[in-house]
Amino acid sequence: MAEKISKKDIGKLLSQWNQEFAVFVPSKEGDATKMARWDGEDTSFLDWYRNTVIPPKASFLPSLEEMFRFQKDKGSYQLELPVSDGQKQLIFAIRPCDANAVAILDMTFKDGYEDPYYLSRRKNTLLVGLGCTNPGESCFCTSLGSDPFDSTNVDIMLSDIGDEFLIEGVTKAGKELIARTGGLEEATEADDAKAKEVKEASYRKVTRKIDTKDIGEKLSACFENEDYWEKVAAKCISCGICTLLCPTCYCFDINDELVKQEGTRIRSWDSCAFPIYTKMPMENPREKKWHRVRQKVCHKYEFYPMNFDVIACTGCGRCIRLCPVNWDIAQTIDSVPAKA
Ligand code: SF4
Ligand code: SF4
Numbered sequence: 001m002a003e004k005i006s007k008k009d010i011g012k013l014l015s016q017w018n019q020e021f022a023v024f025v026p027s028k029e030g031d032a033t034k035m036a037r038w039d040g041e042d043t044s045f046l047d048w049y050r051n052t053v054i055p056p057k058a059s060f061l062p063s064l065e066e067m068f069r070f071q072k073d074k075g076s077y078q079l080e081l082p083v084s085d086g087q088k089q090l091i092f093a094i095r096p097c098d099a100n101a102v103a104i105l106d107m108t109f110k111d112g113y114e115d116p117y118y119l120s121r122r123k124n125t126l127l128v129g130l131g132c133t134n135p136g137e138s139c140f141c142t143s144l145g146s147d148p149f150d151s152t153n154v155d156i157m158l159s160d161i162g163d164e165f166l167i168e169g170v171t172k173a174g175k176e177l178i179a180r181t182g183g184l185e186e187a188t189e190a191d192d193a194k195a196k197e198v199k200e201a202s203y204r205k206v207t208r209k210i211d212t213k214d215i216g217e218k219l220s221a222c223f224e225n226e227d228y229w230e231k232v233a234a235k236c237i238s239c240g241i242c243t244l245l246c247p248t249c250y251c252f253d254i255n256d257e258l259v260k261q262e263g264t265r266i267r268s269w270d271s272c273a274f275p276i277y278t279k280m281p282m283e284n285p286r287e288k289k290w291h292r293v294r295q296k297v298c299h300k301y302e303f304y305p306m307n308f309d310v311i312a313c314t315g316c317g318r319c320i321r322l323c324p325v326n327w328d329i330a331q332t333i334d335s336v337p338a339k340a
Contacts, residue, residue, distance in 0.1 A: 001187060002166050003186060003187060004191055015040065023038040023089075024036060024037055026093055033049075034052050054245065057248075065267050066266060068080060068081045068265050070262070071262050072263075088125070095316070098314070100141075100146055100152065101247030101316070104248045104304075107308045128155065131149035132202055138317030142206045142315070143210045143211070144212065148203060159195040161195050216306065218339055226290065236289060238273050241322050242323055243272060243319075245318050246316075297329065
């Protein structure tokens, strides 16, 4: 049986969890919103939150991070690695699409080479999902096998049932946390029925649909169709926003900053939309804009499924909402020519 908690007691719930975890909640930073460390008091995000502009991937793959420091010492180098404080973190109110995106990122960061920076944060993190009762016009998660209350990749799932949240443990870690959390009440059959009603209504509110049937084959067949990709890419200005803020994009650059004998190795987000992304001494294989737009679309809908058997797009709609020229990946997917 699920538990429940009154919305007015969410501060108390977060205070309890804050003793064990570094709790992150939806927060405003200027015009942007992101998951940021809870200040111990403010729960006003419950009134304005739909989804964050900066995706929760930033909690595992920060936009800028120091990988290590180094010191040149008589022809060799001394390295100083960052020391993890081992702090457990809890991300509160992550949307199902973004939790699915984290699961997609896990595949990349575990594949072959295991990325210690990403994985150490990931293994110390509990995801508490909050179902969407008000999906955006650009959302299309239901076309990608998910839905606004999909709990597949969270540890605990919250459902808004009016004045209260229904709370369900999903993973062992999530169920154990609920078991040691005070102040919860057992949900009634009427609460479960209300949650079911809310979930069904939310599913119906996702009206944007795309057809992903045979999309990998269709993209493969039109890979060399320059006319098509030129048209698709026409209005893109290569600003990179769609990729930097996509919850499943993970490209990064690595640079050394050196002052005299001391330096720092930095990793920072990068984007395949930038013309210099693939610049090499002899050539640039994606010099033209349409090459890069094609790469973005095919990587998500053709190449990632070939490697991991999953489309690397969750239908979160961020790239549509945030593109300065209204480029639309959903429209693009629907415009891919049928196989000849
Ligand atoms: S956000 Fe829009 S304009 Fe910028 S790179 Fe992406 S598609 Fe192009
Ligand atoms: S491609 Fe666009 S809709 Fe898909 S996950 Fe990335 S930001 Fe969301």
